[in-house]
Amino acid sequence: MDYGNWPGLEITVAAGVATVTLDHPPLNLMDGVLLPSLRGFAHQVRTDADVRVIVFQSADPEFFSAHGDMAYVTDPEALPAATQAAIDAAPGAVLPDGLNILQALSLEIRDLPQVTIGKVAGFARGAGNEFLMSLDMRFAAIGKSGQAQPESTLAIIPGGGGTVNMTRLLGPARALELLIGGQLVGAEVAERYGLVNRALPADEIDAFVDTLARRMAGVRPEVVAAIKTTVRAATPPAPDEAYAVENAALYSLFTEDMVEVARKQLAAGVQTRAGERDLEGLVDSLSPGFRPVAQR
Numbered sequence: 001m002d003y004g005n006w007p008g009l010e011i012t013v014a015a016g017v018a019t020v021t022l023d024h025p026p027l028n029l030m031d032g033v034l035l036p037s038l039r040g041f042a043h044q045v046r047t048d049a050d051v052r053v054i055v056f057q058s059a060d061p062e063f064f065s066a067h068g069d070m071a072y073v074t075d076p077e078a079l080p081a082a083t084q085a086a087i088d089a090a091p092g093a094v095l096p097d098g099l100n101i102l103q104a105l106s107l108e109i110r111d112l113p114q115v116t117i118g119k120v121a122g123f124a125r126g127a128g129n130e131f132l133m134s135l136d137m138r139f140a141a142i143g144k145s146g147q148a149q150p151e152s153t154l155a156i157i158p159g160g161g162g163t164v165n166m167t168r169l170l171g172p173a174r175a176l177e178l179l180i181g182g183q184l185v186g187a188e189v190a191e192r193y194g195l196v197n198r199a200l201p202a203d204e205i206d207a208f209v210d211t212l213a214r215r216m217a218g219v220r221p222e223v224v225a226a227i228k229t230t231v232r233a234a235t236p237p238a239p240d241e242a243y244a245v246e247n248a249a250l251y252s253l254f255t256e257d258m259v260e261v262a263r264k265q266l267a268a269g270v271q272t273r274a275g276e277r278d279l280e281g282l283v284d285s286l287s288p289g290f291r292p293v294a295q296r
Contacts, residue, residue: 001048006037010059016052016217017210018045018114023059026273030127030160031069032082035101038131040089042108052217052224054112055209056135057119064120065128066276067150068102068160073254073262098244102127102160106134110237113225115216119209120145120187120196125279130160133169136228138195139209140187141202147195148184153283154265155258159250164238169194184280 003011008024020041022028030038045051058064071078083101087093095104109116109131118132121141125148132138132147140147149158149166157163158179167175174193178185187199200208216224268286269275275282 001044001050003041003044006041008034009037009041011041013051015214016050017213018048018051018054020054020056021059022056022065025060027063027066027271027276028058028060028128029066029069029271030102030131031071032078032085034065035082035105036085036089039086039093039101039105039108042105042112043090043093045114046112049221051114052219052221053115053117053213055117055119055213056132058122060122061144062122062273063128063276064118064122064124064145065131066123066271067126067128070262070266070271073154073156073259074266096240096243098247099240100159100247100250102130103243103247106130106161106165107240107243109134113221113228115213115224115228117209117213119205120147120190121202121205123147123184123276123279125150125184125276126158126162127160130158130162130165133165133195134161137197138190139205140190140196140199141205142187142199144202145187145190146184147190148182148280149179150182150279150283152180152182153280153287155255155261156253157246157250159246161243161246163246163249164242166195168238182280182283 008022010021010023012019022034024034028034045054069078086101087095093108116135118135118138120132120138121144123146124132129147129149149162151158163179166179170193187196190196191199264286265283269282270279
């Protein structure tokens with residue numbers, strides 16, 4: 001099957017493993033290019049019997065995916081345009097009522113018959129981290145990765161399945177810590193909290209994931225299907241209704257005040273490479289009276 005037509009993605013298939021490399025400079029934003037390409041790829045690959053495992057990684061060593069495009073907040077036309085492009089990229093795939101396109105992608109990735117793996121080396125924030133949480137498993141590079149849901153600092157909530165899946169993976173207490181606190185966590189904390197399967201040395205993660213993916217690709221598809229079905233029955237995912245609740249809560253927060261916050265953050269350097277290297281510090285600097293406390 002030809003996977004060469006999805007902008008922002010480099011896709012190779014070998015030995016039953018599809019390696020999908022996000023390559024959409026400058027930040028791998030989940031925007032009107034990358035979002036339709038990921039949804040189109042997911043729609044295409046689900047019927048490909050030659051692909052048994054899918055590994056998602058980034059071509060950018062600093063950023064897996066910075067977050068969603070902030071134009072979704074500041075430009076009334078941006079999200080509808082990205083949504084329509086994503087609908088067009090997956091003809092025949094139904095967009096569930098009451099859900100937004102980021103949530104639909106999360107559910108479609110979750111329901112793929114293949115095993116899905118995320119290799120986190122670089123920052124994954126917002127919609128980038130939400131995408132990772134929709135995968136079957138994730139592995140993070142020590143000293144090189146960082147994951148966060150910073151939406152609370154924008155006066156909104158994660159709207160791409162983030163509140164639902166973080167609670168499912170971490171439990172409510174830790175989910176509230178990261179969702180409201182908005183802090184960046186490295187590989188070791190992500191492993192301890194259950195956000196990733198393992199934290200691995202940066203110089204070992206490629207070999208580990210490659211070996212695991214090839215080993216899993218050698219398992220008969222009917223066995224993989226049976227295992228995934230049984231695991232899901234034992235630990236059911238959050239009900240789809242939770243996504244509708246999240247979406248309604250998200251849009252209730254779209255106010256003029258929130259848009260103004262977004263514009264100030266963009267003017268200060270959010271969604272630039274320099275600003276995104278320390279997004280949390282930049283956002284904190286814009287909060288009147290905020291004084292970080294030294295960590296022991």
